[in-house]
Amino acid sequence: MDPAGSLRSRGLAAFEGLERVFDAAFGSALNPLRHLGALGFLCFWLLAVSGIYLYAALDTSVGGAWRSVDELSREQRYLGGLLRSVHRYAADAFVIVTLAHLVRELLLGRYAGFRRFSWLTGVPLPLFVFACGIGGFWLNWDQLGQFSALATAEFLDWLPFFASPLTRNFLDAASVSDRLFSLFVFVHLGVPLLLLFGLWFHIQRIARADVFPPRALAIGTLGALLAVALAAPVMSQAPADLSIMPGPLALDWFLLFAHPLAYATSPGLVWALFCATLLFLLALPFLPRPAPPAVAKVDPDNCNGCRRCFEDCPYAAITMGPHPNGKAGRQLARVDADLCASCGICVGSCPSSTPFRSGARLLTGIDMPQLPIDALRRRLEEGLAALRGERRIVVIGCDHCAPVDRLAGGDVTTLSLICTGMLPPSFVEYALRGGASGVLVTGCEEGACAYRLGTRWTKERLDGAREPHLRASVPRERLATAWLPAGDDRALAAALDEFRRGHG
Amino acid sequence: MAEPAAPRPTTAAAWIGQGALYMLFALFIGVFSTWPAYRHLPADQALIKLSFTHNGKRVSECRQLSPAELAKLPPNMRAPMQCPRERVPVVVELDIDGVQSVRHSASPSGLSKDGASAVYRRLPVAAGQHRITVRLKDSPGPAAFDYSRDESVTLKPAQVLVIDFDAEKGGITLR
Ligand code: HEM
Ligand code: SF4
Ligand code: SF4
Numbered sequence: 261m262d263p264a265g266s267l268r269s270r271g272l273a274a275f276e277g278l279e280r281v282f283d284a285a286f287g288s289a290l291n292p293l294r295h296l297g298a299l300g301f302l303c304f305w306l307l308a309v310s311g312i313y314l315y316a317a318l319d320t321s322v323g324g325a326w327r328s329v330d331e332l333s334r335e336q337r338y339l340g341g342l343l344r345s346v347h348r349y350a351a352d353a354f355v356i357v358t359l360a361h362l363v364r365e366l367l368l369g370r371y372a373g374f375r376r377f378s379w380l381t382g383v384p385l386p387l388f389v390f391a392c393g394i395g396g397f398w399l400n401w402d403q404l405g406q407f408s409a410l411a412t413a414e415f416l417d418w419l420p421f422f423a424s425p426l427t428r429n430f431l432d433a434a435s436v437s438d439r440l441f442s443l444f445v446f447v448h449l450g451v452p453l454l455l456l457f458g459l460w461f462h463i464q465r466i467a468r469a470d471v472f473p474p475r476a477l478a479i480g481t482l483g484a485l486l487a488v489a490l491a492a493p494v495m496s497q498a499p500a501d502l503s504i505m506p507g508p509l510a511l512d513w514f515l516l517f518a519h520p521l522a523y524a525t526s527p528g529l530v531w532a533l534f535c536a537t538l539l540f541l542l543a544l545p546f547l548p549r550p551a552p553p554a555v556a557k558v559d560p561d562n563c564n565g566c567r568r569c570f571e572d573c574p575y576a577a578i579t580m581g582p583h584p585n586g587k588a589g590r591q592l593a594r595v596d597a598d599l600c601a602s603c604g605i606c607v608g609s610c611p612s613s614t615p616f617r618s619g620a621r622l623l624t625g626i627d628m629p630q631l632p633i634d635a636l637r638r639r640l641e642e643g644l645a646a647l648r649g650e651r652r653i654v655v656i657g658c659d660h661c662a663p664v665d666r667l668a669g670g671d672v673t674t675l676s677l678i679c680t681g682m683l684p685p686s687f688v689e690y691a692l693r694g695g696a697s698g699v700l701v702t703g704c705e706e707g708a709c710a711y712r713l714g715t716r717w718t719k720e721r722l723d724g725a726r727e728p729h730l731r732a733s734v735p736r737e738r739l740a741t742a743w744l745p746a747g748d749d750r751a752l753a754a755a756l757d758e759f760r761r762g763h764g
Numbered sequence: 765m766a767e768p769a770a771p772r773p774t775t776a777a778a779w780i781g782q783g784a785l786y787m788l789f790a791l792f793i794g795v796f797s798t799w800p801a802y803r804h805l806p807a808d809q810a811l812i813k814l815s816f817t818h819n820g821k822r823v824s825e826c827r828q829l830s831p832a833e834l835a836k837l838p839p840n841m842r843a844p845m846q847c848p849r850e851r852v853p854v855v856v857e858l859d860i861d862g863v864q865s866v867r868h869s870a871s872p873s874g875l876s877k878d879g880a881s882a883v884y885r886r887l888p889v890a891a892g893q894h895r896i897t898v899r900l901k902d903s904p905g906p907a908a909f910d911y912s913r914d915e916s917v918t919l920k921p922a923q924v925l926v927i928d929f930d931a932e933k934g935g936i937t938l939r
């Protein structure tokens with residue numbers, strides 16, 4: 261394997277190890293590592309709410325800024341002071357979750373193909389996060405803000421763009437004008453608005469994006485931030501004094517690490533690192549890669565325009581348009597090949613995907629050319645026909661989760677789908693009526709579905725809470741589900757054993 | 765419908781684990797948002813900043829064109845005076861205690877080299893007394909420096925001494 265690939269797979273193994281630790285404590289549905297994007301949004305809103313209060317209290321003049329913020333911490337410890345601390349720590353958390361989200365998507369290889377848009381719109385976001393965060397330190401104009409403003413000016417001056425060096429704005433107290441200070445405020449309010457716009461853009465191609473963490477996780481995260489805010493309230497350092505270079509500074513390493521790095525090496529090196537990283541991330545989606553799998557294909561003769569696939573597609577790849585048969589009001593699903601993840605979830609949502617339909621060849625409204633519904637029905641029939649004994653179990657699973665095909669043999673036949681979400685619930689009934697004594701449906705744990713929504717939709721369809729649903733007359737004791745960690749053969753085997761014990 | 769496998773985090777151990785991970789997160793943020801402290805300048809040092817933006821003189825004076833030269837130009841460009849826009853680079857030298865620390869020729873900015881020349885240098889020095897000599901040349905030709913200043917200063921630790929140029933204040937300033 262190529263060195264970069266093996267580095268990535270080792271990184272991925274390490275990350276998955278970490279994910280399992282979090283799974284053990286939080287359960288997969290609440291695992292913060294599976295909600296990093298949503299946690300980013302949470303940080304954004306915390307920053308916005310606490311920031312509005314701070315802005316109302318801020319004296320936006322060079323002379324008054326320090327005092328106004330310092331008073332907040334001293335005189336309103338449990339309101340303004342607390343909000344100030346939350347504001348700072350939420351900014352730190354924002355950096356942590358954003359970078360972790362980036363690393364996770366990178367390790368999972370989620371930057372190319374139909375995800376290119378999400379990736380490319382994600383790459384600039386950390387820049388906005390840092391720009392807002394670093395600018396925030398300047399506003400209370402203490403010695404840390406002074407150091408950061410000057411270091412930023414020296415860093416930017418390295419570029420040959422400014423006729424008059426930015427650093428001249430910080431030569432002495434007289435050079436820092438209220439006008440410059442208004443610019444700081446403008447940046448600190450304007451960049452977050454850009455960030456918000458960028459975030460909205462980032463999730464455009466994601467249907468039902470997870471933009472707010474599950475309540476328990478949101479409360480836990482807020483609790484952790486409040487705990488730091490109470491235990492270590494943020495206090496101003498001494499007021500800025502441009503006639504001195506500040507002594508030891510309590511530095512926020514999450515947001516300000518680039519300043520010491522530039523002084524320890526050189527601004528040129530930090531610029532080079534920055535540009536190389538940016539270029540690398542932007543180039544990733546354009547690297548050559550194996551041909552993508554076939555995308556979903558609509559069959560107008562079998563599509564009645566019910567919109568279920570449109571509702572269920574996790575990547576908003578389906579749109580509805582007029583049906584070519586010309587009947588008034590009749591609609592037809594259409595797939596945008598650039599957006600389609602080839603997950604097959606739409607096949608599971610189509611009411612035409614029922615194996616009880618007659619016809620030598622089973623056709624449906626929307627199908628996957630690489631694994632058509634007709635082949636699935638035939639495989640199921642052949643598998644069942646090959647089973648002899650009293651107990652005949654059908655295990656249905658997905659290619660991304662624990663591999664079910666290795667279980668085939670003895671009393672078991674298997675059916676592996678692209679995603680468990682591809683399963684039309686009527687297949688369960690069809691299997692039971694066709695001689696199976698039990699059906700075990702397996703898939704990824706909640707929050708861990710490779711295509712985001714497959715597990716959720718399957719659960720809801722089998723529970724009768726989502727169309728197409730499993731008919732109420734199907735004996736539920738002959739059906740079981742198991743939501744498993746990806747690649748976990750042992751958990752899969754255990755689930756099957758337990759299912760067998762329950763089915764004599 | 766039975767739902768085996770996939771352990772749910774209901775055990776005490778899982779709750780404790782969850783608490784521990786939240787605490788770790790809080791601790792991680794709390795610690796690295798202030799620690800380790802960063803000291804930019806060693807305790808016994810001061811900082812000299814040499815910074816100015818200053819227009820060098822034009823590379824040459826305006827010149828009256830002769831009628832013959834004017835005749836050669838297209839009619840719409842026949843201005844009798846020709847004034848070059850380009851400026852000379854500004855040369856600056858800084859000696860600290862008699863040792864040359866900076867000698868820099870700052871090119872004029874702008875595409876036609878008609879803008880100001882800018883310099884920014886930061887020089888950490890030991891706190892205490894120093895003899896500072898600054899020379900600056902902004903005129904064309906091989907002549908000597910146009911401005912110079914020689915002064916003895918005493919710098920406290922962490923103090924910043926700014927060397928600037930301000931024509932209205934008589935040239936090179938120290939503050
Ligand atoms: C401020 C920072 C960011 C926030 C708040 C954020 C938020 C989100 C959210 C909410 C989702 C939807 C997740 C879901 O519903 O499954 C998402 C998806 C995604 N993000 Fe971000 N993101 C940020 C930055 C980034 C960065 C820096 C990258 C990478 C360069 C990135 C790459 C992606 C990708 C590839 C997806 C698609 C995942 C998939 O298809 O399953 N994001 N992001
Ligand atoms: S295969 Fe998946 S991504 Fe493509 S249209 Fe169907 S549901 Fe949407
Ligand atoms: S679910 Fe099937 S019938 Fe309904 S719109 Fe989609 S393709 Fe057509």
